[in-house]
Amino acid sequence: MAALDIEQVRKEFGRERVLKDVSLSIESGQFLILVGPSGCGKSTLMNAIAGLEPVTSGRILIDGEDVTHRTPAERDIAMVFQSYALYPSMTVRQNISFGLEMRKVPKAEREQAVERVADLLQISHLLKRKPAQLSGGQRQRVAMGRALAREPKVYLFDEPLSNLDAKLRVDMRTEIKKLHQRLGTTIVYVTHDQVEAMTLADKIAVMRDGHILQLGSPDEVYNNPVDMFVAGFMGSPSMNFIKATLEGGKGACQLRIATPEEADLVLPWPSARGADELAERAGQTVILGLRPEHFSEEDERLTSQAEGTLLTACVSVVEPTGADILLRLPLGQGEVTARVGPKCAITAGERLALRVDMDRAVLFDADSEHRIA
Known part of the structure; x- marks a missing residue:
């Protein structure tokens, strides 16, 4: 050695x-x-x-x-x-x-x-x-x-x-x-x-x-x-990249994602993850990175839900892999891949509620593509 x-x-x-x-x-x-x-x-x-x-x-x-x-x-x-x-x-x-x-x-x-x-x-x-x-x-x-x-x-x-x-x-x-x-x-x-x-x-x-x-x-x-x-x-399927606009001031940042629908999607950025530093970039376009496992299925039968921000979307493609299910659904101006459990009963064309774990999300500069948070 x-x-x-x-x-x-x-x-x-x-x-x-x-x-x-x-x-x-x-x-x-x-x-x-x-x-x-x-x-x-x-x-x-x-x-x-x-x-x-x-x-x-x-x-x-x-x-x-x-x-x-x-x-x-x-x-x-x-x-x-x-x-x-x-x-x-x-x-x-x-x-x-x-x-x-x-x-x-x-x-x-x-x-x-x-x-x-x-x-x-x-x-x-x-x-x-x-x-x-x-x-x-x-x-x-x-x-x-x-x-x-x-x-x-x-x-x-x-x-x-x-x-x-x-x-x-x-x-x-x-x-x-x-x-x-x-x-x-x-x-x-x-x-x-x-x-x-x-x-x-x-x-x-x-x-x-x-x-x-x-x-x-x-x-x-x-x-x-x-x-x-x-x-x-690194990662299979690879990380999802979503264009967003950074908004807010010190201690309270959020990401606004333009959608083809009437209302934009707004995702709050965790205050413990450098929100003060990000406030200096308010108004800038950034790239939000979410891995497929950063999404989780919302289960209405549970009295307490997993932490995260809720979004709903119409599923375009369902890909069962045995151990889990990969879903393709629109988010922002494109589509993202979400990984959910094998018991998720969903078919293409149906709407599904998902939680987004923003504590594990990452942000990149839209121009340099380097990570900023």
Whole structure:
């Protein structure tokens, strides 16, 4: 295990700057996930950490040692690729032990390492098979086993589950989580799947256009996004964004949302959440961010209702998912997604009363898209 520090790393391909002064640090034993849309630079950053791509400027330190100009073999890292990268002519046992053999590890130690990781990954019964005889999930376990046999300072995973079907991807995600909990290894993991990021990571780095927009725990990134891009990228379904006008004075702010109907919708902003500071923006257009779970169904049978502001709207689309129901309904000049319980008896075209939990809402500047509350 080792701490990883990336200091002002820049990577240029000709005139194109792919990484733009990226800096981040993770402690020994932490699980860091790099997420972002295609082309944001996350795989390039991973390759730079591995030594597969030389950086234009900046430093990479593993366990306090500057490895910026060292070869991949000198960095003491192990990498699991999206394509598995197994040798088709070798058995599972040979694939796992090959790296150790190249490092001239004694045969007895190699055999011991193979048995250890095979038992850990539950592939002992596959050791005599070749990759062509394995399923996608089994191949991925072998690729992981080859990395684990090395016991390096840092493990790098480059979208290792993207070639698997949905159910197997969930199963393998659980196995990777268990593996990290057992071994306490330092892991850097690249994915475009924000569900993987939320379930696996100790820290998430959200990237866009070669920059790290936010680095924090899954809870911080999800509940306290720094801007609209992070808020919209993390979460499924993504956060709803509603244009509103900020009104009021100190201690009593509200958001006025223009609607196609006669009366505007007015949502009070909680006084405990910086209402005094927001008063300086009175009259400005802002963007209200509400996640689907910030809506809850109003139940007239209950004597005491959940806290929040009540709104009613005509439901346009009902999407049952089993565990819950997603509703599409108009709010402001567009539509929003609300997540309600599976017992909500509603059909498209009916009106529904919902509570809005403004204590969990967030506000963004309409021009810069940065969070303001």
